[in-house]
Amino acid sequence: MKHVSILIPENAVVQAIADPEYCFNTVNQFLIENGKEPLFDVNLVSFKDLIKMNRNRFSVHPDKQLNEVEKTDLIIIPAIFGDMQQCIELNRAFVPWIVQQHSKGAEVASLCVGAFLLAATGLLNGRKCSTHWHFSTAFRQMFPEIDIQDGTIVTEENRIYSSGGATSYWNLLLHLVEKYTDRETAISVSKYFAIDINRQSQSAFAMFKGQKTHLDEAVKEAQEYIEQNIDEKITVETLADKVAVGRRTFERRFKQATNNSVLAYIQRVKIEGAKRQFESSRKNINEVMYDVGYTDTKAFRTIFKKITGLTPVEYRNRYNKMAMA
Template identity: 65%
Template sequence: MKKVAILIPEHSTIHVVAISRFMFETVNQFLISSGREKLFDIKLVGQQKQMQIIDGPFMVTPDLLINEVDDTDLIIIPPMAGNMQEGIWANKNSIDWIITQHQKGSEVASLCVGAFLLASTGLVNGKKCSTHWGFNDEFRTMFPEVILQDGKIVTDEDGIYSSGGANSCWNLLLYLIEKYVDRETAILTSKYFAIDIDRTSQSSFAMFKGQKEHKDDAIRKIQTYIESNIEEKFTVEDLAEKVALGRRSFERRFKLATNNSVLEYIQRVKIEAAKRSIESSRKNINEVMFDVGYTDTKAFRTTFKKITGLSPVEYKNKYNKIATD
């Protein structure tokens, strides 16, 4: 029997707590129906006997308090809502509990921005971790020791798991079911819940917002210039000249401030503009390409797919409502 402790953090959201429990319970029913014994002993655990849930007038009664859990095989950390710093502070007792259980051999899985609580334990320092794409900059600022995986749906390192944004939690839960049970049961579960079991990237959902919460005014000036002139072809030398910096110094400062190389930043700004145009206009792909300063079709298509995980045509077919009206 695998003991699964689903933590109910302060500031948590009810739907992820609910789907986590429901999925493991459903797998137990699949196993019983196929003549096998149920595998998962699922408990909701919390710091108090009544846990206030952030999204609405809901209270959750845990099965156990954290100090009543002697040991567990897996801890699930659902996402918190609101201010992450405040959420971490409100859950400081749970942080110590997670560390203690991991030291006893428990695996740990964070869902979406539950990664902030996971990272607060120090267990992923120097390790890979995923979170919601919209919180990447905040996460990097708060936890620079963690190797954040841009765009990944599921990250697995040394028995510590994390998922990307929002519905990516379903994919991590399926991943765990495949690991603990088998591929056949994971596929059955994915069909039952209508989930794409092999989705690996959240890149097509991500909206790039350049990291500007830094103190380097010269680099912020160049970021604004790039974003205001997407139709131009930029060279690193020209951009460095605009702020009277040598190329090497400019590149070093740009990377430090934005977590992107100059070339990566230019590409991501241009592709983000291209995405918005593809989503909301009747322009063909070549027109969009020229609008954002590309003249080489192959280079545009390659860069677009590298960043979004889809070709421009695939992206248009998926997200352009105008084209299908």
């Protein structure tokens, strides 16, 4: 029997608690229907007798408190919402318990932005982690010692798992189901919940808005120039001259401020512009390509797929209603 402890933090996302409980109990039901013993003992665990959520609209009564769980096999940290630093402070009681259980052999899995609470334990220091694409910049700022994986759905290292944004955590749950049971059971669960078991990236869902929370005014000026001249062929030399900074110094400061090289930033801005056009216009691939400053079809397609995980045609067909019609 595998003991699963689903944590109930303050400011938790209700669905991110209900879904893993539903998932593992569904696996138990499938096993029973096939004449096997249930595998998972699932408990909701917290440091209080009652946790209220969503402005007191929901109340959750944990099955056990932290001090009642001497040993567990798997810890699920659900997504949280609100100010991440505040959420961590509200849930500090979990930190030593998670660390202790991991030292005893427990595996730990964070769902979406539950990664912030996991990161606060220090267990991820020097390791890889996934989280919601929208929060990756804030995560880097709070935890620079952790290697955040942009766009990745599931990350696994040293008995620690993390997932990408929103419902991407279902792919992590399926990954865990397959690990503890077998591929056949995981596929059955994926079909039951209508989840694509092979989804590997959240890149297609990401919206690039640029990283401008830094204080480097020269870099901000360069970012604005890139965004306002998306149809032009922009070089590092051009930008460095615009802001009157030497090229090498400019490249170093740009990378430090945005966590992107200048070239990568230019590409992401242009591809974001292309995505918007594919979503809302009837323009063909070449027209969109020229509008965002590319003249080489192969290069445009390669960069587009590298950033979004889809070809331009696949992206347009998926997100443009007119193309679908």
